[in-house]
Structure formats: C-alpha cells, structure tokens
Amino acid sequence: MTNKIKIGVAGLGTVGAGVLKIINAHGELLQARTGTRLEVTAVSGRDRNKDRGVPIEGLAWYDNAADMAKDPDVDVVLELIGGSDGVAKDLCVSALTLGKHVVTANKALLAIHGTELAELAEKHGVSLAYEAAVAGGIPIVKALREGLAGNAISRVYGILNGTCNYILTEMEETGGEFDNILQDAQKLGYAEADPSFDVDGVDTAHKLAILTSLAFGTPVDFNSVYIEGIRDVTAADIAAAQEFGYRIKLLGVSRRTDKGIEQRVHPCMVRTDTAIANVSGVFNAVVADGDFVDSTVYVGRGAGEGPTASAVVADIVDIAIGRHSATFGIPVEEMSPLPMASIESHVGCYYVCLTVYDRPGVIADVSAVFRDENISIESLLQRGRSESEAVSVILVTHEAQEASVVRALSKIEKFAHSVATPRMIRIVSL
Structure with missing residues (x-):
C-alpha cells in the first residue's frame, strides 16, 4: 500500500497556486523520490470562484484558514497567507499544537514569532519548515542548517530583496533617479503599489533575522536589526560609486564581532570584482562564511511563483521522507541569547x-x-x-x-x- 501525506493549503495566491501546479505536474516524480504520494485535500482562499489556473474542485474549502488545522484529513498545513500575526499565526499555532507539520513562506511571522513557534513545534514533535521564507528558490536554509553544519559561521550576508536589486541595477544602467525607476518597476510588476515594505528594507530585515538565528544559534531577534532602505540613494551616488570602483547594493549583513552580533540592512558600496556586486536585476544572492569551508555563494531567483513554490515543495518532501531538523539548527532550549552590537559600534x-x-x-x-x-x-x-x-x-x-x-x-x-x-x-x- 502506498504511503500518503495529506496537505492543506492556506492561501491560494501566487505561491499557493504554484504549489498545486508542481504537485499536479510532478506527482509521480515526487512519489518516486519520497515513497509517498503527496495529496492536497483542503484549501483556503479569499475567493472560491477565482480562476487560479489550477483545479480545486473536490477539495475541502475553508473560508477561515485557521479552521483547516482541525481537519482530520490534513497531515501537513501550508501557511501561505502572510502577515506577522492574525490568521496566519493562529493557523500555525493551532496546527503545531495539534501535532501537524507546518510549512510556511512567511518571513514576517518567523522574524517576529519564530522562536515561539519553533518551541511549539519541538514540544509536539513536528516540523516547522520555511525554506521559501528566505531568498525564494535558493536553498539557503538547508545550506546553513545542514550543508554547513560542520562549520562555525562568522558571517552571512546577501541581496535578499529582488525589488531593491532591480531598482539599483536599473539606476546604474540607465542613470535614472530612484522615483522614476520605482514607477517603472511597479508597471512591470516588480514592485508593489505600496513598495515601502521592500524599498525601506523591512522585507530584507525579516529574512536577515531568520538567517542570523540559523547562523549563530541565537533566538530570532528582529528588533535588533538596524534597517535603512534605498529611497535616499541618488543617481549621483551610483555614478560616484562606479568612479571609485564600486556598485551599490542593498545588503542584509549579519556577523560576529567582539561587541556581539551585528544585524544590519542598508545600502552598501561593494567592489565591482566581488561575486555579490555582479548579481543584477531581480536575482537574490546569499554568501555564508564558514571556518572550514571559507565562503560559499548561493544565487537564484528570490521570489515569484515557480521559485517560491519549489522551495515549499522541497520542505514537504523532507517531511514525507522523515527528514527532521531543529527549526533553527539547534533546539530552542540550547539557543544562546548573544549580545547584539549596535550600528554605532x-x-x-x-x-x-x-x-x-x-x-x-x-x-x-x-x-x-x-x-x-x-x-x-x-x-x-x-x-x-x-x-x-x-x-x-x-x-x-x-x-x-x-x-x-x-x-x-x-x-x-x-x-x-x-x-x-x-x-x-x-x-x-x-
């Protein structure tokens, strides 16, 4: 008899629909790789009648996503709603408490409540997986938690927001000012109507807080992240950077110093001959420095239906084959609340x-x-x-x-x- 894992999808936006498409398209391949059939049994969204390009007929429908956690025909809950509180948090808390695995792409939720949710997952012996929450299709969570487990990490940094990277790339290539390039990005769908979450650095800061916990074994501490966005970067700054041999990138940087852990998000000038300087457009990149492996570089698409849904499915695969790791690499009770260094230092x-x-x-x-x-x-x-x-x-x-x-x-x-x-x-x- 074939093993089966039953999945409830909360949030049928771009990512949720993308997950359904992958499972529909690669069901046999996924079963061959896991020995388990992945079956979506329940969904929740804002509009039952909206055409999402993927069939949902025959699936249990929940107007209130939080109720999905109680469905006995759901083993794994996918939280793809977004937001640091409200129904997204309620759904995760309920599912974990009921002993159900949770997969989320919600970086805001994890940045604010990650330690609390990880503790709940450990208490009930289930997984809280979130590869899609940081850098989309780049498997940086698995890289830090598993691939680099034999290293002490001294620094992790990267381009974690494709909207900002696109804007800065266009400013360099066209000589345009921030406001004009932002308007173009909005027309192309690379920036939201309200772009503040991205261009003011908050999105990057959420992701950096998660990476810091993974890299240094410390509780997630979003409030200690210094945040500065790209609104004040001018075309003159871009030109001056080029003249001095630099490019301007919005980076999230976390590193161990003698004063504590630095967590900072801000525009940076980086040498044009570095790997990170040559990551352009909507692409993301993450660099992790380990004591034995030296520097490792990960580049790919950080957002969008395909890359993000791919990361969600990768987490489902881990659950299906029984691969289980502590949420942030080590159990919550073993995390060390390390001092956080201020930007002034x-x-x-x-x-x-x-x-x-x-x-x-x-x-x-x-x-x-x-x-x-x-x-x-x-x-x-x-x-x-x-x-x-x-x-x-x-x-x-x-x-x-x-x-x-x-x-x-x-x-x-x-x-x-x-x-x-x-x-x-x-x-x-x-």
Whole structure:
C-alpha cells in the first residue's frame, strides 16, 4: 500500500497556486523520490470562484484558514497567507499544537514569532519548515542548517530583496533617479503599489533575522536589526560609486564581532570584482562564511511563483521522507541569547557626499571636523566650481567608527555653507 501525506493549503495566491501546479505536474516524480504520494485535500482562499489556473474542485474549502488545522484529513498545513500575526499565526499555532507539520513562506511571522513557534513545534514533535521564507528558490536554509553544519559561521550576508536589486541595477544602467525607476518597476510588476515594505528594507530585515538565528544559534531577534532602505540613494551616488570602483547594493549583513552580533540592512558600496556586486536585476544572492569551508555563494531567483513554490515543495518532501531538523539548527532550549552590537559600534569605511557652497576654507573646515573625530580621509573629489552655487564634495574615509562619522556629519550639516543633509553610504569589504 502506498504511503500518503495529506496537505492543506492556506492561501491560494501566487505561491499557493504554484504549489498545486508542481504537485499536479510532478506527482509521480515526487512519489518516486519520497515513497509517498503527496495529496492536497483542503484549501483556503479569499475567493472560491477565482480562476487560479489550477483545479480545486473536490477539495475541502475553508473560508477561515485557521479552521483547516482541525481537519482530520490534513497531515501537513501550508501557511501561505502572510502577515506577522492574525490568521496566519493562529493557523500555525493551532496546527503545531495539534501535532501537524507546518510549512510556511512567511518571513514576517518567523522574524517576529519564530522562536515561539519553533518551541511549539519541538514540544509536539513536528516540523516547522520555511525554506521559501528566505531568498525564494535558493536553498539557503538547508545550506546553513545542514550543508554547513560542520562549520562555525562568522558571517552571512546577501541581496535578499529582488525589488531593491532591480531598482539599483536599473539606476546604474540607465542613470535614472530612484522615483522614476520605482514607477517603472511597479508597471512591470516588480514592485508593489505600496513598495515601502521592500524599498525601506523591512522585507530584507525579516529574512536577515531568520538567517542570523540559523547562523549563530541565537533566538530570532528582529528588533535588533538596524534597517535603512534605498529611497535616499541618488543617481549621483551610483555614478560616484562606479568612479571609485564600486556598485551599490542593498545588503542584509549579519556577523560576529567582539561587541556581539551585528544585524544590519542598508545600502552598501561593494567592489565591482566581488561575486555579490555582479548579481543584477531581480536575482537574490546569499554568501555564508564558514571556518572550514571559507565562503560559499548561493544565487537564484528570490521570489515569484515557480521559485517560491519549489522551495515549499522541497520542505514537504523532507517531511514525507522523515527528514527532521531543529527549526533553527539547534533546539530552542540550547539557543544562546548573544549580545547584539549596535550600528554605532560598527567600524568600516564610508562614502560621504556633501553639498556645500564653494567658498574659501570649506574643505579645510570639513577636514578639521573629520580630524577632530579621528577620521582619516582616503580620497576627496569636488564636483563643479562656482562660489555662488552649491557643489558636491565627495570623500571616502579609511576605517572609522560609525558613531564618529555620524557626529562629524552632524557638525558639518550645521555649517553656514552647507546646503543639504550629508549623505553617507557604508563601504563593505567582502
């Protein structure tokens, strides 16, 4: 008799429909690989009559997704609804409590409640799987939890949001400004009507919090992530980066330092000869540094129906063959609440753009402020030459503490000849 695993799908949007398509298309292949037949028995969505390009006739329908957890004909619950609370959380809590496996693509839920849900899964002896929650089709969760299990991870970082990477790539290739490129991205469907979740860095921060827990064995701590988006990146910044041999990418960076674990999301200047700098368009990339394996790089599509649904199905396959791992690599009771380093303690190089009136003594005044904050200037470039008009002064620092750079820019902004708020982008050594 063939083993069978019965699946309830909550959320029939792009990803949910994609999962149904994969199971319909590759049912025999999946059965051959697992020795188990994967059967969808129940679904939940907003509109029962909507055409999703996949048949749902004959499946149990739930208007309230949370009720699906109680269905005796469901062994595995797929939570593909989204949102950090509400019905998505209720469904997961109910399913885990009832001893049912949960597969989710919900990075917001895990970033806020991941440790709590992992503890619940462990208590009831079931899996909480979430490969699709971070970097879509890239199997980075399995890589960190299993493939790199023999390594102590010192750093994990990456491009975790395709919308931002597309916008920054287009800004570089066309010379356009952020607002114009964002509008184009919205027309093409790469950006939402309300893009703030993506362009303000929140989406990347959710994913980074999850990766930090996996990499360092610490409870998920989204509130300790420093977050800065890409709205303030200008075409002039992009051009200056090129001139200095850099590209600008929105990165999520988590690393172990002598002050604790850094978790930060912000635009970065990265050398053009690095692997991450050459990941363009809507693609994602993650780099993990291990003590024995050195650096490993993972590149692929981070969103979309196919890649994300593929990751969901991979988690179902693990459950079907009985492959079980602690949610974040180690049991919750063995996690260490490591100190989190503040962004002010970060040490690195910085790109700074000042807009000032070109008057005698301006550069001397700027240099004096940096000297007083113990910041050494590596290079300086002035754009334009007119005493009556504002000009750009661009400089790159040697390594300095962020708190010192912030203080210096605050002082410079108060100069009488300063026209605009100074802009700063961190230069990341990869």
